[in-house]
Amino acid sequence: MRAKAGKNRKPSAPRADDFWPLLVEFALSQRxxxxxxxxxxxxxxxxxxxxxxxxxxxxxxxxxxxxxxxxxxxxxxxxxxxxxxxxxxxxxxxxxxxxxxxxxxxxxxxxxxxxxxxxxxVPPDAVKALSADARRRLAEILAKIVRERGGAADVPKSA
Amino acid sequence: MRAKAGKNRKPSAPRADDFWPLLVEFALSQRxxxxxxxxxxxxxxxxxxxxxxxxxxxxxxxxxxxxxxxxxxxxxxxxxxxxxxxxxxxxxxxxxxxxxxxxxxxxxxxxxxxxxxxxxxVPPDAVKALSADARRRLAEILAKIVRERGGAADVPKSA
DNA sequence: TATTGTTATACTCTATAACTATA
DNA sequence: TATAGTTATAGAGTATAACAATA
Structure with missing residues (x-):
């Protein structure tokens, strides 16, 4: 019955190969x-x-x-x-x-x-809950990805 | 060379507080x-x-x-x-x-x-370069964020 | 009465092509 | 000739409101 992998969203631990799909999912869903x-x-x-x-x-x-x-x-x-x-x-x-x-x-x-x-x-709670060290490591990885994908629209941080 | 509006793009290590901004940047730039x-x-x-x-x-x-x-x-x-x-x-x-x-x-x-x-x-090279363990940990975090932000559009993985 | 999907309307985003004023 | 910005045009996404068929 669990043939259909799509539904019955599993709250169980994501695997390594879920990372990129999740990142895409996140990006597409933020519109x-x-x-x-x-x-x-x-x-x-x-x-x-x-x-x-x-x-x-x-x-x-x-x-x-x-x-x-x-x-x-x-x-x-x-x-x-x-x-x-x-x-x-x-x-x-x-x-x-x-x-x-x-x-x-x-x-x-x-x-x-x-x-x-x-x-x-304003970060979501799930981000706030991360340790500074975890966020720093994540930031490093994301910076590489954004650079590679030509993402950065070069947004000025503030005034 | 003038392309990059003024910022001497910093290739230096991102900080912990850069994580969420980078994630937003990534999401908005993937359109x-x-x-x-x-x-x-x-x-x-x-x-x-x-x-x-x-x-x-x-x-x-x-x-x-x-x-x-x-x-x-x-x-x-x-x-x-x-x-x-x-x-x-x-x-x-x-x-x-x-x-x-x-x-x-x-x-x-x-x-x-x-x-x-x-x-x-198809993941970008920067993602492929990550260890399986790093990707797994990242996937766990992203799964929480996507869940919290109501992202997941519940996309069936395949046929 | 309420709901599903459609239509009508009006507005925004989108690229292409033609135009203008510069260079 | 080439470039920066505008305008004209046509197509696609967007929500609101009104509608038909069904519940």
Whole structure:
């Protein structure tokens, strides 16, 4: 009867080969969490993504933002339009190249961004329960994986 | 070289407090990977998501699929329409409740699904390099986190 | 009355292609 | 010519509300 491995979720000890599947499962399942979190700030997932990537300390070119969001530049125009219309960010001309527009985070945007990032960074209890040593070892491994998979969107830690 | 926005990427050892941020970073950054992987099979991210959730061994109600995808049922209609028009899945009437439609994965859909899942499960080199013991310990921790965050979409491992 | 799935609607995200203003 | 950003367009995901068939 236990032919179907999918159901009857087993709370028993996971095996070594479960690690990567679990990591994928975690990654794919966090979309809903992110959408919900952003919605609390009246942001769509992509708007939140953009705001998270932008650096309050250093304006970033539209171009660069598009690259970090792995989507087309034409797409970013609309997303930036909405953030700008809410006064969260502002387009700035570039000194060197007049074609380039830099995106600055406004005070209002910085406040909202910090709240969003703070909420993002609250770890679940299962993580809090880990010893510092365990977390450090895990962090080392994850850092390698993120590096290998080209993950890091280069998010500024704070203001 | 300007690509990496300003941070002189620190290859130094991550700290304990970096673990959760790294995990979030990983999760949020895998969207592009998933989109690209699904695109190889001419699937959108959500179509791939649906196909991955569906169980070739046991038809699932539209309702249940919507819940697993954390999106509205009205949304699922269109996604299922596209998968069905490609002959990957089929709507089936339910014996008990004639309002309910179950989604069966066709042979063609099962084949494609298995390829997609197989590709999904190929771990990056950084994971392969870990010892079985390290992976087992990591899997235990992740299992707790996924359980706590309500992640697991209960994906059937195979056919 | 309540529920399942569909349709209608409106909005966002998405890439492609064409456009502009610069370079 | 080439590039940064915009606009136009078309397709897909999204939720809400209204609907039909069934419970």
């Amino acid at each position: 809903a969490w992110w959408v919900g979190l952003c919605a609390e700030f009246d942001l769509t997932a992509m708007q939140g993504h953009a705001l998270r990537i932008l650096d309050p300390g250093r304006p970033v070119a539209m171009n660069t933002l598009a690259e970090a969001m792995t989507c087309d530049a034409s797409n970013v125009t609309g997303i930036v339009d909405k953030l700008e219309s809410r006064g969260l960010i502002a387009r700035q001309g570039s000194d060197g190249d007049r074609r380039v527009k830099h995106l600055a985070v406004t005070d209002k945007g910085r406040t909202l961004r910090e709240e969003l990032c703070a909420r993002t960074m | 592009a990977w998933w989109v690209g992987l699904c695109a190889e099979f001419d699937l959108t991210a959500m179509q791939g998501h649906a196909l991955r959730i569906l169980d070739p061994g046991r038809p699932v109600a539209m309702n249940t699929l919507a819940e697993a995808m954390t999106c509205d049922a009205s949304n699922v209609t269109g996604i299922v329409d596209k998968l069905e028009s490609r002959g990957l899945i089929a709507r089936q009437g339910s014996d008990g409740d004639r309002r309910v439609k179950h989604l069966a994965v066709t042979d063609k859909g099962r084949t494609l699904r298995e390829e997609l899942c197989a590709r999904t499960m």
